[in-house]
Amino acid sequence: YIFYTDWMWTSFVVFSISQSTMLVVGAIYYMLFTGVPGTATYYATIMTIYTWVAKGAWFALGYPYDFIVVPIWIPSAMLLDLTYWATRRNKHAAIIIGGSLVGLSLPLSNMVNLLLVRDPLEVAFKYPRPTLPAYMTPIEPQVGKFYNSP
Secondary structure (H helix, E strand, O other), X not given: OHHHHHOHHHHHHHHHHHHHHHHHHXXXXXXXXXXXXXXXXHHXXXXXXXXXXXXXXXXXXXXXXXXOOOOOOHHHHHHHHHHHHHOOOOHHHHHXXXXXXXXXXXXXXXXXXXXXXXXXXXXXXXXXXXXXXXHHOOOOOOOOOOOOOX
């Protein structure tokens, strides 16, 4: 959350690319080797449930409920399954067209998702960064300390 506040646009782009890649690579791998349509949706559902569990764990630690944003994978996965079904004879088309659809739809869904989150700055000030442990506390440089001493 703090990372999102500090690097909002960068983190949105990085998360969008990584989540799209996770979904497409994992789902295409399963679809190509099992041949079962609907696998991407299944894969996305598993990732969504996994994120709900993480969200619950952070909530149990005392963080606000919207501290973890659950990415919207399922609609993009359904598009990927539909593409796989439509291009069953051409596996490369499934990868290119399906990957493009996921790459375009997932960031769009998550942009809407992020608009519903409470103000990140407000949360950042309410839940500040933890203080650094003693061994990581910066030490002021001692350059020139004894320059004028007798």
